[in-house]
Every structure is written in structure tokens, then in C-alpha cells.
Amino acid sequence: MTVHKYQVCSNCVMDTSDTMIVFDNQGVCDHCNTFKNVTLTNWNTGELGQAELTKIFEVIKKEGGGKDFDCIIGMSGGIDSSYLTYIAKEKMGLRPLVFHVDAGWNSQIAVNNIERLIDGLGLDLFTEVIDWQEMRDLQLAFFKSGVPHIDTPQDHAFFATMYKFATKHRIKYILTGANLSTECIRNPIDWMYYQSDSRQLRDIHRRFGTVPLKTFPITSILWHKVWLPYFKGIKVVRPLNYVPYIKEDAKQLLMDRFGWQPYPQKHFESRFTKFYESYWLPQRFGFDVRRVQYSSLIVTGQMNRDEALELLKLPSYDEATLGQELEFVANKLGITVDELNSYMELPKKTYRNYKNQRQIYDFGARVMRSLGLEIGGKR
Template sequence: MNSEFKVCVNCVMDTTDSRITFDSRGVCDHCNTFYSNIKPNWHPDEKGWIEILRISEKIKAAGAGKDFDCIIGMSGGIDSSYLTYLAKEKLGLRPLVFHVDAGWNSQIAVNNIEKIVDKLGLDLYTEVIDWEEMKDIQLAFFKSGVSHIDSPQDHAFFATMYKFAEKHKVRYILTGGNYSTECVRNPLEWMYYQSDSRQLRDIHRQFGTRPLKNYPVTNILWHKIILPYVKGIKLVRPLDFMPYQKEQATQFLVDNYGYQRYAQKHFESRFTKFYESYWLPKKFGYDTRKVQYSSLILTGQMTRAEALEKLKTPAYDEEQIVHEFEYVATKLGISVGELQGYMTAPNKTYRDYRNQQGIYEVGAKFMRMLGLEKGGKR
């Protein structure tokens, strides 16, 4: 654990990541991992474009004669929205747009999804998560005191999409994940693995009040081994194979599809907006903008000076946060006082509950040895 506060001289990651390390120049391990491991093996250029075109032909062949040849998980955020345009208009694919409604969609997100899907002439499939069960497991995470209270929502997104792909024998899932805006990973203590079903079940067992009959559950072995190597379902990240600049992509969608901007990445969900802008920094001291801005700095989309200036201002609107606090409490069926009680309760970490961290670490090491995963620790 670092005893004194220190900020990387190259990006804006700092010792609020307790596992961060610095070299003799003051450059952090997040930056060094990017320069030594990610950048040399990442080809968002002509070489990458040729490769994604090759992959696209395989997708088309696998989906020949079917209503769609792949599925795209779409949240309404910039990455998945631009990916949907790219898949249809540039790669010539026939994706089914797949959306999971966990009860927290912002109206802007709903509008963005509808506009892009309609203008591209694509089909939209929406899976609605059982709200009573969703609410129960989210409250369980609040009661547990851990920092990663958004895990139930993320877990439901992935689990639902994987199950749909398996049921309908879809060979390819396209995701908006990318190095351009996400080459720096959230530290594990900030956001623990959302796919850890052991942790999810343990927290719900201790603090939940109703059985999870309809809530979708997946696990790391299922989507890292069973799906790709047994079921033959591949996850593809097309944005990694071409130049992808967040601001340019956003403006393109604004100009051509009537896309509405969000104040920050992941703010298409009202819960995630509340969690990342207010709950996480206020209760735990973790500001996810440091991860997001550092990624943009490393990929040449933001200067360090710009990032430091932005970080001087809270991510939440101080005039609106009272209303957001009330909205979240009301939506969860609790009083503002109860929600405030969870805010002031002792902080816990993922280590305080059963988890599969050992499996993740062994798996990540093995995947890096085979060249199937880039990047370092979270």
C-alpha cells in the first residue's frame, strides 16, 4: 500500500489505486503496460482493417441463410452505438441489435438506440430483467458495503446476451470494448470482476430477501472457455482493428443520426451515472474519470493538462445530486435515510466475500502466455 499520495507524470492515475507502481521516472505501471504490451500488438491501421474484413467474411459465411449473422450488445453509449453503424454500413454485416433493460435506462439512451436502429434499418431485440429480482440483488450489494455495486447490472447484461447467443446458435457476438478508450483498466479494488458468480451469489445469500429465479447468472469459465471453445461462439471487438477516436465518432453520430451526447462514459444508465459520478468517489475516493482520461491520454485523444483540469470539478452536478439520490432510493423502494445509511456504513472489499479471484489470475496469466489477452493487472 502506498503511504503518500502520488500521481503518474504521464497520465492521471494515482495512488487511489493502492496497487499502482512507478518506475524511476515517475511513470506508472498502467502506462508502461500500454507501451510495452498493448501498443506493439495493437494495429488500428490498414493491417487491422484487412484483418477485420477477413473476420467479417467469416461472420457472413457463418450466418448465411439466417435472419442475422451476429449480435451486437447495445447500451446506447458511444462505443456500442458507433459499432452498430460500423458493422452495418462499413463491414456489411447483418447484426441483431441486442439490448438488456435492467430498469435504469436514461431517456437519452432510449432515444439514441431508437434513432440509430431505425436509421440503419436493423432489428432491435430487448430483454427486460425481472425488476423485483434486480432490485433485490442491487440492494444486497448496497448492504454488503463493497465498491462494485454496479456488478449486478453488468452481470445481467453479459449473462443475458451469452444465453441468447447459445439458444439461437449465434456464432459471433460483437462488442464495443476497445483499447482506444479503455486501454487502462479499472483497479480491481474499484470495480471487481462483474462475472464472478461466486461473489454475486454469496452477497445475495447474505443480504438478499428473495430467490433469484429469473435473474441471469453466468461465470468466467462459461464465457472464457465453454462458449468460445466448446460452443464455438466468438467475441469480436471490431473497434480495435481501426482508428477509433471518441470525439470524432461521437460528432459523426450527432451529425448523421441525431445522437445525443452524455456528460461522461457509461452515463447512458442512470444507476451507473449515480454510482460512478457520486457514490464511488464520495464513499470510496475512487474517480473512474482517472481511468477514462488516462486511456485517452495514452491514445492521443486528450492531454494530461486537460485531464487534470477536468478532474478539478466533481463528476456530478451538485445542484442535481439530491434529486438523483432521491430517484435511486425511490426506484429501489427504500427511504433516502436508508440509502444514506449505506453510504456512511463501513466500507468493505471483494475480499470480504467469497470470490473466484484465484481463477481469474490463473486464467489471465495463461491467456497472456498464449497472446490471447493484452494488458496487465486491474
């Protein structure tokens, strides 16, 4: 095995913990070069982007005429989905149904934020609750598998439930807070494997699970990337890619207008994701997702690189409350803290150790890029 010298990008803060990273002769990584040469040249948030978004929203309004709502918005309570909900209702005049999936890990702040947005905008909320025994067993199976991406069951449930709801109720448009402004640099595939890979999810459950997945929602890449959009006409729209989206400005607006509360870090609206991203990934595997998050903000001009480097010197978790967090996660999963810690010592595995559909994802990505339908960063 070749051991590479440690290196940090001279432009962002991505480093060789991404084993596939490539640097040019100026020390700039391929994440940054992809953003500069591909993403930036195809990403319009000015008049062209807003005109395109207005056209999309006019179609949504027309097709939603006479219905109780004209689209659904997946809402987690985080900054992206919260700001999206505000934009859709207040700026574009849509009548969305706010859709939330409760996988058992909502923080109280997230619950409060969702309620404040719903009440403040006068919208309806639909919440789908995932069977806890099945969710708990599947999450423990991922722990026992030794892979980094133990958050897959939660994310998979979010995707699958929303798509199934849209299919059942013949909803043609799903609005999501996914965006280039804060997510143009993506997590390396070895850090966070594709959450929608049903083949891998089933294989890990078969090997390590004990509770049958009778109600747990399962999707597949072909179902939601091919069947739904091209045969059922269900489209996923990312409105934040068409408008100027500055994270701190959006946060301030939500706080002033709705009393929205910020989180210490992106994705911390889920208590499990907080544990996973701030403790599990960096402590067990050396993967610090703050590098990805900060790098996205750096290349989009929302963060200073020196500031990011200083923040990265601090632990990714709160040392004062770590014990409480571990106890909370263990108790929720019905195990002891000792058992939770024992998973940290298991042999390290990757998605490659289990059945997967990586080839399908790679093929799809190549097709999307060749057609100009994918301008995001590499993965």
C-alpha cells in the same frame, strides 16, 4: 499498514487511490508502461488491423448466410456500442441483430439513441427485460454488503443474458464495443471487481438478499470463457480494436448522421451507473473513474494531461442536481433517501470479504497473456 505518499503519474492522471500502482524512477505509472511496452506493440489499427477485421467479417457473413442475422451486437446506447453498430452495418456490411438488456435504469437519452440508430440503419432490435423485483433486491444486497462494486448486478445481467441468448439461438458471433482506444487503462480490481464472478454474486445475495433469484440470468467465468468459445464455438469479437477509433470523431459522426445525443460522461446511459460512478465510488471510497477514462484518452493521444487535471478539480457529480439524483435512485429502489445515505456510512468492505473466484481470473489472465490473446492493461 504501510501508508504511501500521495503521487500522480507524470504521464497520465492515475494516482495512489489505486493502491497497487507502481511508479518508475521517472514517475511514470505501470499502467502507462504496460500500454507502451505491451498494448501498443501488439495493437494494429492500420492496414494490418483492418485486413484482419475484414477477414473476420467475411467468415461471419459466410457462416450467417441464409439466416435472419449473422451476429448480435450488445447495444447500451453509449458511444462505443453505437459506433460499433454503425461500423458493422455501414462499413462492413453485416446483418446484426441489435441486442439490448433493460435492467430498469435506462436514461431517456439512451432510449432515444438506441431508437435513432436502429431506425437510421434499418436494423432489428431485441430487448430482454430483467425481472425488476429480483434486480432491485440484488442491488440492495450489494449496497448492504459494503463493497464498492454495487453495479455488478446490472453488468452481470448484461453478460449473462447475451450469452444465454446466443447459446439458445445458436449464434456464433457476439460483437461488443469494448475497445483499447478508450479503455486501454482498466479500473483497478479494488475499484471494480469482476462483474461475472457468480460465486461472489451468489454469496452476497445469500447473506443480504430476500427475493429468490428465479429468473435473474447468472453466468460464470468458466462457462463464458471456456465452455462457450471452445466447446460451443461462440466467439466474442471487438471490432473497434481493429480500426482507428477516435472518440470525439465518432461522437460527431453519430450526432450528424443519426441525431445521437452525447452523455456528460462515459457509461452515463444508465441512471444507476451514473450514480455509482459519479457519487458512490468517489464519495464513499475515493475512487474517481474519470482518472481511468481520462488516462486511456491521454495515452492514446485523444486528451491533453493538463486538461484532464483541470477537469478532475471539478466534482464528479453535478452539485445542482445531486439531490434529484439521490431521490430518483432511492425511489426506484423503493427506499428513502435517508436509507440510501445510510449505506454510505457502512463499514467499507471489498471483494475479499466474500467468496470469490479471483484465483481463476488470475490464472486465466496469465494464460491469455502468455498466448498473446490479451494485450489490454493490467487490472
